Amino acid sequence: MASQVFTYILLFHFHLYIIHAHQFKSIHKIPSPLKFLNQLSGVQKGDNVKYVSDLKKYLSYLGYLIYNTNSNEQRSEKDNIFDSSVELALKKYQKFYNLNITGTLDANTMVKMQEPRCGMPDFYRPDKSAVFPFHMISYYSFFPGHPKWRKKKLKYAFNRNMKEELKPPLEHALSEWASATPFRFSRVSNLSQADIKISFFRGYHGDGQPFGSKDAGLAHTFAPPDGRVHFDAAQKWSSKGEKDAYDVQTVGLHELGHALGLGHTRILKAVMYPIVHEGERKGLHEDDINGIKALYKF
Ligand SMILES: [Zn+2]
Ligand SMILES: [Zn+2]
The missing domain is CATH 1.10.101 (Muramoyl-pentapeptide Carboxypeptidase; domain 1)
Known part of the structure; x- marks a missing residue:
């Protein structure tokens, strides 16, 4: 009898969990800006x-x-x-x-x-010729004018109201870039003292790229030496590899690539590929490393 009751309670809770999970999903369903x-x-x-x-x-x-x-x-x-x-x-x-x-x-x-993507453009100079661009660059790219850092020691900071659990995966992403480059990153407490300024925002946040619009994407970053890295706080972010959320470490690795001066690539497995799916985890790819090496000539 006791075990029957227990089973019933278990089933009842499981049922509640399903309802809850369903509601949770619909709450987090963000309308497509497209x-x-x-x-x-x-x-x-x-x-x-x-x-x-x-x-x-x-x-x-x-x-x-x-x-x-x-x-x-x-x-x-x-x-x-x-x-x-x-x-x-x-x-x-x-x-x-x-x-x-x-x-x-x-x-x-x-x-x-309509797939989830980074808010940065894929190209900065549209091809003006009427000829189809068969010679399209098929790998890493840079921002126009190839802006980059003139120093190797960079300071980073997190915005004050950021969730604590999202910081370690972003620091892991920084250490991944450090392991592949001469860059060294050190944390400072204030955004105003930092080179790389990491924030999570909702909707309008003062840079003309409101989250939820078709130009903002899941995250976007300003080229060196600006260093602002913005994530859409209304998205579901994962710090431990949950399957139904965007992996903040992977998207962070991508956005920090922009913060160091990389543009997008069409290599699917590279972290600088513009599209990312829930639950997807990527590390640095040969194409990403070749890109950063080519930009900084090391
Ligand atoms: Zn991007
Ligand atoms: Zn922004």
Whole structure:
């Protein structure tokens, strides 16, 4: 009898746990800032459809297209035309992400665009030529002008209200970069004294890239010698490898790569690849190390 009651209590609690877990998941379900993509299914060259201008803005933000995103300007009639520049930008995007190069917004491309990613662009100088860029760089990249640190001893600090449990994995990421480079990192208590300033923010946080918008991603970082590293506090972050959250050590390793001067790579296994999934853990890859070596010439 006692064991029956116990089993019942256990089952009841398990049931509650499932309900709770379900609610938890829905609370943490963050609406996609790229919802407009669903309105563009099947759109092709020559079509004039609402939301094409949003697609142009997004591709322009990521560096695949030159498009004037000044929202104060009168919207032109041409803004929603799926023209050859969109087709070329999609081809370039598809090449970067190893998709079939169709130049249309096909199902695989729409899925890829909605995958969780870093908020930094993939390219900083869109190819102005009308010729398809077959010579695309296929590995590590840098920021325009190759900005980098002029010293090897860098100070870092965490923002005051940051969760304690997220600090050790980020320090682990710093030590991983230190083991592959001559950089040495030391912690200081105040952001204002630090070279690398790590913060978690929600929504608007004063740098024009509000989290939750299509340009902010899960995290973003300012090139050297700025060193601000921002994570979206509204996302679920994991410090111990939980499967249903983003691994803060991996995303940290990626963002700290930006803080040291690296851009994105199209090598899937490299940590500087722009897309990351829940539960995914990565370390430094040969491509990441070759990139940092090439930038600092060591
Ligand atoms: Zn990135
Ligand atoms: Zn920010």
